[in-house]
Amino acid sequence: MATEILMPALSPTMEEGTLAKWLVKEGDSVKSGDIMAEIETDKATMEFEAVDEGTIGKILIEEGTEGVKVNTAIAVLLEEGESADDIESVATPESAPEDEAPAPKKSAPAEAKAPEAPKADTSPDWPEGTEMETKTVREALNAAMAEEMRDDPTVFIMGEEVAEYQGAYKITQNLLEEFGGKRVIDTPITEHGFAGIGVGAAFGGLRPIVEFMTWNFGMQAIDQIINSAAKTLYMSGGQMGCPIVFRGPNGAAARVGAQHSQDYAAWYAQIPGLRVVQPYSAACAKGLLKQAIRDPNPVIFLENEILYGRSFEVPKLDDFTIPFGKAKIWREGSDVTIVSFGIGMTYALEAADKLAEDGVSAEVIDLRTLRPLDYDTVIASVMKTNRCVTVEEGWPVASIGNHISATLMERAFDYLDAPVINCTGKDVPMPYAANLEKLALTSVDEVLDAVRQVTYR
Amino acid sequence: MAARKSTKKPNVSADELKTFYRDMLLIRRFEEKAGQLYGMGLIGGFCHLYIGQEAVVVGLEAAAEDGDKRITTYRDHGHMLACGMDPKGVMAELTGREGGYSRGKGGSMHMFSKEKHFYGGHGIVGANVPLGAGLAFADKYNENGRVTFTYFGDGAANQGQVYETFNMAALWDLPVIFVIENNQYAMGTSQKRSTSSPDIYTRGEAFGIPGEAVDGMDVLAVKEAGEKAVAHCRSGKGPYILEIKTYRYRGHSMSDPAKYRTREEVQKMRDEKDAIEHVRDLLLSGSHASEDDLKAIDKEIKEIVNASAEFAKDSPVPAAEELWTDIYADTAPQNA
Numbered sequence: 106m107a108t109e110i111l112m113p114a115l116s117p118t119m120e121e122g123t124l125a126k127w128l129v130k131e132g133d134s135v136k137s138g139d140i141m142a143e144i145e146t147d148k149a150t151m152e153f154e155a156v157d158e159g160t161i162g163k164i165l166i167e168e169g170t171e172g173v174k175v176n177t178a179i180a181v182l183l184e185e186g187e188s189a190d191d192i193e194s195v196a197t198p199e200s201a202p203e204d205e206a207p208a209p210k211k212s213a214p215a216e217a218k219a220p221e222a223p224k225a226d227t228s229p230d231w232p233e234g235t236e237m238e239t240k241t242v243r244e245a246l247n248a249a250m251a252e253e254m255r256d257d258p259t260v261f262i263m264g265e266e267v268a269e270y271q272g273a274y275k276i277t278q279n280l281l282e283e284f285g286g287k288r289v290i291d292t293p294i295t296e297h298g299f300a301g302i303g304v305g306a307a308f309g310g311l312r313p314i315v316e317f318m319t320w321n322f323g324m325q326a327i328d329q330i331i332n333s334a335a336k337t338l339y340m341s342g343g344q345m346g347c348p349i350v351f352r353g354p355n356g357a358a359a360r361v362g363a364q365h366s367q368d369y370a371a372w373y374a375q376i377p378g379l380r381v382v383q384p385y386s387a388a389c390a391k392g393l394l395k396q397a398i399r400d401p402n403p404v405i406f407l408e409n410e411i412l413y414g415r416s417f418e419v420p421k422l423d424d425f426t427i428p429f430g431k432a433k434i435w436r437e438g439s440d441v442t443i444v445s446f447g448i449g450m451t452y453a454l455e456a457a458d459k460l461a462e463d464g465v466s467a468e469v470i471d472l473r474t475l476r477p478l479d480y481d482t483v484i485a486s487v488m489k490t491n492r493c494v495t496v497e498e499g500w501p502v503a504s505i506g507n508h509i510s511a512t513l514m515e516r517a518f519d520y521l522d523a524p525v526i527n528c529t530g531k532d533v534p535m536p537y538a539a540n541l542e543k544l545a546l547t548s549v550d551e552v553l554d555a556v557r558q559v560t561y562r
Numbered sequence: 563m564a565a566r567k568s569t570k571k572p573n574v575s576a577d578e579l580k581t582f583y584r585d586m587l588l589i590r591r592f593e594e595k596a597g598q599l600y601g602m603g604l605i606g607g608f609c610h611l612y613i614g615q616e617a618v619v620v621g622l623e624a625a626a627e628d629g630d631k632r633i634t635t636y637r638d639h640g641h642m643l644a645c646g647m648d649p650k651g652v653m654a655e656l657t658g659r660e661g662g663y664s665r666g667k668g669g670s671m672h673m674f675s676k677e678k679h680f681y682g683g684h685g686i687v688g689a690n691v692p693l694g695a696g697l698a699f700a701d702k703y704n705e706n707g708r709v710t711f712t713y714f715g716d717g718a719a720n721q722g723q724v725y726e727t728f729n730m731a732a733l734w735d736l737p738v739i740f741v742i743e744n745n746q747y748a749m750g751t752s753q754k755r756s757t758s759s760p761d762i763y764t765r766g767e768a769f770g771i772p773g774e775a776v777d778g779m780d781v782l783a784v785k786e787a788g789e790k791a792v793a794h795c796r797s798g799k800g801p802y803i804l805e806i807k808t809y810r811y812r813g814h815s816m817s818d819p820a821k822y823r824t825r826e827e828v829q830k831m832r833d834e835k836d837a838i839e840h841v842r843d844l845l846l847s848g849s850h851a852s853e854d855d856l857k858a859i860d861k862e863i864k865e866i867v868n869a870s871a872e873f874a875k876d877s878p879v880p881a882a883e884e885l886w887t888d889i890y891a892d893t894a895p896q897n898a
Contacts, residue, residue, distance in 0.1 A: 112601075113598075113600070113601025113602070114601055114816075115601070115817055116816065117608070117816075117817065119817075138594075138613075138811065140825070148819075149821070151819050154597075156594045175602075175603055261703070293726075293729060295726040295729065295730065298692050298723050298727050298729070298730055299692075300692070301691070301692025301693050301696060301727070302693075302730060304692075304693055304696055305633075305695060305696015305699065306697070306703070307696070308681055308693065308696065308697060309696060309697040309699070309704075310700055311699075311700045311703060328689060329689060329693075332689060333684070337672075338888050338889070339667055339889055340668040340674075341668060342662075342663065342665035342666075342668065343665075343887065343888035344663075344664075344674050344675070344676050345681070345682070377889050378889055380890075400892075401891035402890050402891050402892070
């Protein structure tokens with residue numbers, strides 16, 4: 106059957122073009138790969154090759170014609186044994202279907218939900234009456250990894266100085282001795298490379314923990330984290346999961362300057378496909394890291410150097426995890442909701458103590474995970490207190506606090522008696538001088554000021 | 563057409579030669595059809611055709627065993643067909659339909675098959691190289707004797723993470739074959755203008771990784787080199803580099819006017835070096851197949867490719883609900 110040769114789309118955006126020149130004439134035979142014509146698109150002049158074998162039966166569009174729409178028949182190709190008389194029998198060409206997919210029904214995260222009031226999940230993280238012990242965040246993280254490595258032989262850890270040096274911040278202490286060099290692996294200083302190897306190992310069925318000496322160095326690897334780890338499940342239609350934990354200290358430490366003092370919470374929280382965890386206490390650090398190692402998705406685990414040495418009560422349990430997306434209410438209150446996470450909790454809790462002395466009852470919520478984020482606990486609290494202050498050390502523009510504010514405006518506007526205030530780090534690179542560094546971070550005083558503003562006191 | 567004669571007597575059976583011919587022809591006809599569907603607006607976005615490079619993947623697949631893995635960059639249709647993925651599923655992914663390997667959510671550059679151990683399909687140049695080493699890391703960890711073919715181009719060979727990976731792969735003796743498909747142009751930049759030394763295969767020397775250059779227009783030479791590399795990796799000696807000199811006949815992507823090289827240069831490669839014509843010549847001159855035998859193969863391939871195109875046109879577009887699935891690997895909330 107004679108086939109029509111159609112005006113091709115020669116770029117992702119081309120809708121029409123100029124048929125600049127025919128390089129074949131009627132009666133010429135062509136085969137796959139022969140150049141038949143030159144076509145000018147919006148960007149360039151392109152050569153147009155034959156795909157099928159045959160004879161040019163008729164040229165339908167003369168050379169020099171401008172504005173030829175894509176998929177217009179420009180010539181007719183005859184197969185072996187056909188003549189130009191067969192041209193009438195040309196089949197109607199098919200064209201691309203209209204995009205008929207209707208708008209998805211599922212709502213975006215911040216969109217208004219069903220009218221029932223959100224409720225906080227206030228179930229305890231461990232059973233009442235569980236025996237407790239005092240542990241530092243460092244010990245809790247170390248125990249979480251050791252326990253998971255004992256349970257699952259596919260879990261291994263790699264990173265700079267994690268093995269023989271026992272960890273730059275001693276989070277991996279004694280792991281080499283217990284699990285050996287096969288599972289506790291010192292890498293060269295090559296974040297981009299070993300993050301990619303970790304992701305590949307996760308595709309290959311292992312459960313890697315990749316330690317960045319700090320998340321500042323993890324920025325070298327951000328392409329592998331976002332483009333390879335976070336997106337592949339989606340791009341593969343669900344075939345290729347990536348169970349991996351990227352962890353290390355995040356945010357400002359003390360006097361280490363601009364390049365070593367950045368909070369990545371808001372950066373990673375923006376990425377669909379990632380889980381983002383930023384624990385405050387030792388118990389949360391342990392339960393959430395164990396959960397992260399078991400999670401089938403890539404998890405960004407943001408620790409904090411200053412918190413490593415802080416002690417907290419941790420449940421004495423053989424096995425204990427904390428689910429993602431469940432905030433913790435550290436302190437109940439009725440006058441204002443203070444929302445924070447990670448080291449921001451130190452400002453939030455200290456401010457709440459001081460506010461209590463002044464007779465202001467603050468409810469303090471620790472988000473714990475930023476993706477998924479426990480919107481319900483925050484909204485339920487604000488519906489009660491009608492006022493909200495957020496606290497974080499990261500930069501102010503497009504911060505987690507901004508996102509909470511926007512969500513409250515959309516989902517609890519009628520309950521707000523004052524604008525939400527975001528206490529954040531200042532919009533500057535971190536300075537070195539001790540006094541300036543202090544000014545660059547948020548502070549308990551800033552939180553107190555913010556609470557006074559929203560409570561009009 | 564004056565096909566180039568093989569320089570030595572090939573140590574290959576008639577059946578194997580026919581398989582090479584068939585597999586390479588499938589890729590070429592499939593890609594020509596994909597180009598046609600692109601022209602009709604049925605395929606959108608980026609579409610990088612493999613035409614001209616067929617001997618690379620077909621030769622290396624002949625050296626692979628069941629369970630070996632492969633991963634590549636964005637010019638990936640040939641790799642998928644060569645490792646046995648269904649042309650229908652590949653073409654339907656190109657048209658963005660439900661029947662595609664990624665159910666229309668990946669496109670030309672992002673397809674995967676766990677069953678065939680094909681790990682993509684990656685759009686960021688060079689980023690698949692550490693991923694490939696990571697797959698090999700997992701195989702070594704699991705002590706399963708598998709090797710991973712990690713394909714990338716002469717352009718990707720200039721990315722820093724490639725050398726980070728070379729270092730660790732050599733340090734840890736990972737069973738990975740780095741296959742540099744040198745088609746001489748990184749998009750529109752010739753190797754001469756982008757690469758300080760002409761021999762990319764020597765770039766492993768600093769890390770102690772052996773490498774060799776291979777004629778990528780000769781499927782038998784590719785297979786032989788592949789077998790050598792596989793034996794090296796499987797015996798626990800660590801990585802191996804194959805720089806396979808090949809040539810792409812079409813533009814970098816569909817919208818490439820290809821002004822960086824002459825029409826004569828492309829035509830000369832087609833006339834004198836074409837990998838499919840080479841095998842065709844071996845089959846006919848060695849009396850391993852008749853013209854009719856080859857015509858029968860041509861016909862079979864044409865039917866497979868046409869069926870894949872029909873499937874890709876008829877398969878429905880993904881349901882709107884697909885927008886919100888496969889973001890996370892469990893049933894937990896799929897959003898923030």
